[in-house]
Amino acid sequence: MSAGLSTETSRETGTMTGSDWLLADSLAPIIEGDVLQPLYDGAALGQLVLPFCASCSLPLDLEQQVCDGCGGSDIAWRRVEPVGIVHAATMMHRREPGLVLASAPYPILDVELGSGHRLVMTTADAELSAPAIGDPVHITFRDLGGVRIPSARPHNPEPTVTTSTALSQTEAPA
Amino acid sequence: MTASDRVDLVGLGMTAMSTTPGAAPQELAREAVDLALADAAITRADVDGLLVGSSQGIRPDRLGVAFAAQGGFGDLRLLEHVEIKGATTIAMIQRAALAIAAGEARTVVCVFADAPLVAGRGAGSTYAHSGGQSGTRGLERASGVLGSVPTYALLAQRWMHVSGARPEDLAAIVTTQRAWAVDNPAAVARTPLSADDYLASPLISTPLRRLDCARPVNGSVAVILSNDVAIGHPARLAVRGTGRSHPVRHRRAGAESWFGGGRRAVDDALEHAGMSRSDLDLAELYDPFSVVTLMLLEEYDLTGGAKAGTFVRAGETGPRGRLPTNTGGGQLSGFYLQGMTPLAEAMVQLRAEGGDRQVPGASVALVGGIGGRLDHHAALVLERAA
Numbered sequence: 001m002s003a004g005l006s007t008e009t010s011r012e013t014g015t016m017t018g019s020d021w022l023l024a025d026s027l028a029p030i031i032e033g034d035v036l037q038p039l040y041d042g043a044a045l046g047q048l049v050l051p052f053c054a055s056c057s058l059p060l061d062l063e064q065q066v067c068d069g070c071g072g073s074d075i076a077w078r079r080v081e082p083v084g085i086v087h088a089a090t091m092m093h094r095r096e097p098g099l100v101l102a103s104a105p106y107p108i109l110d111v112e113l114g115s116g117h118r119l120v121m122t123t124a125d126a127e128l129s130a131p132a133i134g135d136p137v138h139i140t141f142r143d144l145g146g147v148r149i150p151s152a153r154p155h156n157p158e159p160t161v162t163t164s165t166a167l168s169q170t171e172a173p174a
Numbered sequence: 175m176t177a178s179d180r181v182d183l184v185g186l187g188m189t190a191m192s193t194t195p196g197a198a199p200q201e202l203a204r205e206a207v208d209l210a211l212a213d214a215a216i217t218r219a220d221v222d223g224l225l226v227g228s229s230q231g232i233r234p235d236r237l238g239v240a241f242a243a244q245g246g247f248g249d250l251r252l253l254e255h256v257e258i259k260g261a262t263t264i265a266m267i268q269r270a271a272l273a274i275a276a277g278e279a280r281t282v283v284c285v286f287a288d289a290p291l292v293a294g295r296g297a298g299s300t301y302a303h304s305g306g307q308s309g310t311r312g313l314e315r316a317s318g319v320l321g322s323v324p325t326y327a328l329l330a331q332r333w334m335h336v337s338g339a340r341p342e343d344l345a346a347i348v349t350t351q352r353a354w355a356v357d358n359p360a361a362v363a364r365t366p367l368s369a370d371d372y373l374a375s376p377l378i379s380t381p382l383r384r385l386d387c388a389r390p391v392n393g394s395v396a397v398i399l400s401n402d403v404a405i406g407h408p409a410r411l412a413v414r415g416t417g418r419s420h421p422v423r424h425r426r427a428g429a430e431s432w433f434g435g436g437r438r439a440v441d442d443a444l445e446h447a448g449m450s451r452s453d454l455d456l457a458e459l460y461d462p463f464s465v466v467t468l469m470l471l472e473e474y475d476l477t478g479g480a481k482a483g484t485f486v487r488a489g490e491t492g493p494r495g496r497l498p499t500n501t502g503g504g505q506l507s508g509f510y511l512q513g514m515t516p517l518a519e520a521m522v523q524l525r526a527e528g529g530d531r532q533v534p535g536a537s538v539a540l541v542g543g544i545g546g547r548l549d550h551h552a553a554l555v556l557e558r559a560a
């Protein structure tokens with residue numbers, strides 16, 4: 001297991017004020033020069049932008065530098081459709097004082113996006129329970145200390161809402 | 175010296191496992207080394223190799239190669255800091271055995287020390303505050319993934335969904351290992367535990383409760399390997415086989431990204447040993463969370479084809495079971511000292527020093543190690559020499 005300890009607490013002291021429903025601003029990523037900056041730049045525009053192999057279009061891990069499919073090393077960050085299905089989900093009950101603002105357990109989802117990427121995120125708003133594996137979600141964004149963070153909005157199961165049929169090919173609901 | 179073709183584990187030293195802040199890793203390592211040297215009936219002058227392991231992360235007091243001087247060793251022929259996360263301990267055994275077999279060293283000390291418990295903050299809080307604000311980890315932390323529990327909770331939920339395991343299987347692992355720990359003086363949690371007690375344990379991240387999580391301690395374990403048959407503890411434990419597997423998984427549709435790919439480590443270790451799974455008298459697996467033991471029993475093909483939950487609920491990992499597993503309570507009820515936890519318990523059992531938890535006639539043990547998010551698997555087969 002990864003049980004690494006660090007002393008990186010410099011921005012995690014101070015006040016608990018924040019615009020996010022869940023976390024203190026001190027947890028906002030430092031985006032300038034970060035390996036994920038294209039994702040954050042896209043998110044600032046309300047777009048979900050993720051890395052692909054520029055040669056063969058394989059969806060890549062967020063920090064992947066060489067394509068495991070074709071060996072190419074050109075990475076193309078592309079806008080993708082903000083939809084996905086739940087690959088795994090947990091309700092986090094432990095709420096670390098000083099970091100978590102919410103007063104109740106909160107969801108953490110591993111979402112398999114329509115693009116093929118998997119991305120861990122929480123929900124756009126507080127939820128009483130986590131969606132089930134296989135449930136469809138829309139991707140929207142939270143504002144955490146001025147940084148927009150991908151988050152999931154569970155589908156309202158009303159008949160007028162159309163869900164992506166393509167997604168059901170990758171995983172059937174439980 | 176009298177050299178043998180075989181490399182044996184000839185010394186074991188363990189500090190007390192403390193659940194409260196105290197000594198620094200270097201002090202703990204020094205104590206464990208002293209105990210291991212005494213156990214092997216040798217002195218530092220007999221040692222020509224030193225391998226050190228420590229938790230990763232930015233720790234100014236982390237144990238490193240400077241321990242050669244700090245720990246009072248003389249000139250060495252082998253000195254390395256080994257780092258492959260939770261697979262480090264077995265990697266150290268592999269490194270030492272290869273060096274000894276190649277004639278690069280004769281008697282090698284391997285020591286791991288950790289002191290995650292610091293004054294003024296609980297271990298969970300320390301882990302929650304670590305990880306930084308950059309890269310993928312920074313994005314995950316900005317999504318509420320604080321500490322290591324929620325990641326393993328996602329892994330647990332996914333694996334249970336795929337395998338059909340149920341929450342009562344987790345309860346069975348936890349209560350079974352606690353029953354082992356009751357008779358282990360080195361364990362930090364020795365109060366008998368019922369299934370109801372388990373269900374009363376607070377949830378940390380569904381489905382994982384506090385009792386599903388390892389117990390961090392401040393402590394150290396040192397072991398000594400040698401091919402010198404003239405030295406060492408009278409009960410000689412031979413390194414019969416080792417194997418590693420580092421499955422490279424990706425976070426994309428089409429395959430599982432949290433688990434799979436570890437079996438080869440065990441296959442290779444057994445092949446190296448010239449043994450099969452039916453030769454194993456016990457298994458000591460790396461179990462930072464209850465679900466990991468379940469997963470590994472299936473992943474390593476140790477249940478004879480049964481579902482891990484069925485296997486555990488039938489008592490097969492307990493006393494008189496087909497494969498007594500984590501017989502000191504593991505990292506859940508014993509102590510979490512990363513890869514040293516399963517290795518130390520295997521040595522105690524194979525030496526027949528397990529007291530009331532002794533597995534009768536134990537002569538062959540499988541020791542496992544995992545690192546990262548099940549990204550690194552290491553396996554070691556030990557046999558008590560006749």
Ligand SMILES: [Zn+2]
Nearest residue numbers: 053056067070
């Ligand atoms: Zn490619």
